[in-house]
Amino acid sequence: MSPATLARGQTRDLLPHFAPEALRQSIPRAVGLIILGAGFYGFTVGLWRGLDMACYVALKTPLLLFFTLLITGLLNGMLGLLSGTGIGFRQSVLCQLLAFSLASLLLASLAPVTLFLALEAPPADSPEAASSHSFYLLIHTAIIGLGGFLAVVRLFGLIRALTPDFRAARLTLLSWLGSNAIVGAQLSYLMRPFFGSPALEVEFLRKDMFNGALSRSRLARAQSLALRGAHRRCPARDRSSRRSLSSLSFETSNLKIKPAMNPPNLPEQTEEPKDPNEGRQAVEVTNLATAIEALLRSPLNLLKALPEKRQLILPLALLALFSAGVLGLVFGSYSGGTQLWAAPLKVGGGLLLGALICFPSLYVFSCLANSPLRLGGVAAAYLCFLALLGLLLIAFAPILWIFTQSSNSLPFVGFLALVVWLLSFLLASSLLRKVSRRATSSWQVHLWLLIFLTVTLQMSTALRPILGTSETLLPQEKSSSSPTG
Secondary structure, eight states: HHHHHHHHHHHHHHHHGHHHTTTTHHHHHHHHHHHHHHHHHHHHHGGGGHHHHHHHHHHHHHHHHHHHHHHHHHHHHHHHTTTTTOOOOOHHHHHHHHHHHHHHHHHHHHHHHHHHHHSSSSSTTTTTHHHHHHHHHHHHHHHHHHHHHHHHHHHHHHHHHSSSSSHHHHHHHHHHHHHHHHHHHHHHTTTHHHSTTSSSSSOSTTTTTSOOOHHHHHHHHHHHHHHHHHHHHHHHHHHHHHHHHHHHHHHHHOOOOOSSSOOOOOOOOOOOOOOTTTTOOOOOOOSSSHHHHHHHOOHHHHHHTTTGGGGGGGHHHHHHHHHHHHHHHHHHHHTTTTHHHHHHHHOOOOOOHHHHHHHHHHHHHHHHHOOOOHHHHHHHHHHEEEEEHHHHHHHHHHHHHHHHOOOOOOHHHHHHHHHHHHHHHHHHHHHHHHHHTTSOHHHHHHHHHHHHHHHHHHHHEEEEOSSSSOSSSOOOEEEEEETTT
16 A cells, blocks of 8 residues: 555545455555654654654654554444444454554655744744744644544545445444544643643653643643633622523423324334344354454344354353453552452442342343343343443443543542443443334333443442542442442
C-alpha cells in the first residue's frame, strides 16, 4: 500500500488489503507509515523548545496513537461485531490503522510548514514567548483537527465499503470515535509535554503525570465555573425562573397527544426472528474461541448450538466469572493492598450471587411473555448474556484502568465504574432482547432487565468497599451508600 493509494482512498484499491491473506502485509505497512509520518511531524512540534524536546515528541506522537489503539482495539472490535457490520477484529484494527496512517500522512506533508514556523518563532526565553506559544498551539491544533477530520471521513468510507448497512456503519463509527477520543485525550494528558510550555523545563514526561487527570481537571474547572455563575445570579430572578420552569413543566405534563390513527392489530409472531448477521456470517461452534466469535457475530446461532455443545457451558460460565474478576482487579488497583485480591473476589462473587438470585424471575417472566423456550433454553440464553457481559467488561477494563491510575478522586472513579457497568449491561442486554422477540410479548423481559440491573447495583453496595479501603472486609452495618463505593 503506497501513500498515494492511501491518500486517494479509492475503495477498489483499499478493499483488497482487507483480505485475510493480505492483512499480514497491510498492517505492518500502516504501522510503518504512522511511525514515519507522526514521528516527523512530532519532531517539528517539539523543535521550538530545542532538539531534545523535538526527539521526545517525535517518539511520543506515534506511541500515543499506538497506545490508543492498543487500549481500545478489543472494545472497538466487539462494538463493530455487535453493531452488525461483520467487521472482524483484524479488519477493525486495519481500518483504524489506515485512518491513523492517513492522518499521519497529512501531518507529515505539513511538517515542512510547521518546521518553518518552529525555526522562525521567538525563542522560549524571549519576552514574546507566551504569545508565541499560544499562536503555536493554535496552529498545531488546527492542523491536527484537519488531519483527524479527513481521517474520520476516510474511516467511514472504509466501514461503508465493508458493510452494506448504513445504520450499523454509522453506529460503529460513532462508537469508535468516542472510545478513541476519550482514551486519546487521557493519554495525551498523561504523556505531556508535547508543545512545551515556556515556563516549564524540558523533560520526556512530567514527574506528576499520574497526579490528577485531564478529565478530573476539566471536571474541576467546569465545577468552579458553575459555582462562579451561581454566585453571580440574582436571587429574585432565580426564584422567578424556577417558578416559570415549574409552571412550564406542569403545563407540559398536562398536554395530551392524540394519536393520528389507531395502530393496526398485528398478528402474533410465530416464526423465530432472523439475525441480520445470520447466513452470511454463520460460525461453526466447535470450541470456546468459536463460541465467543458466534456470541459476538450471531448469538442466536450459538443458542441453537448449545444443546449439542454442552461441553461449552462450563467454559462460558467461567469466562463470565473470570471477566468479573479482571474488572475487580482493575478496581483493586486503585487502592492497592488487600483490595488487589478482595475486589476481584467481591465482583466475581457478587456477579455469581446476583445471577443466581435473578434466574428464577427470568424464567417466570419469560413464561409470562409466552416464550417458546423451556427451562434449558432460558438457562442457555442467560448464560450467553452473562458471557457477553463479561467480554464487554474485559474490553472496557483497560480504559477504566487508565483512569484509576491517573486520578485520586474516588467519586470520579466510582462514577466511571458505574458508567462502564451500565454500558456493558446495555450492550449485553441486546441478546436477551433478541431472544424476547420470539415471544408474543417482550415487555416482561425488559422489566426483568431492570430488576437484574437493580440487584447487581445493590450487590456492589452490600459488598462494599470495592474501590476504596476499609478496616473490615465487608460492611458491619447496613447503608444506603452509592454503588462501587
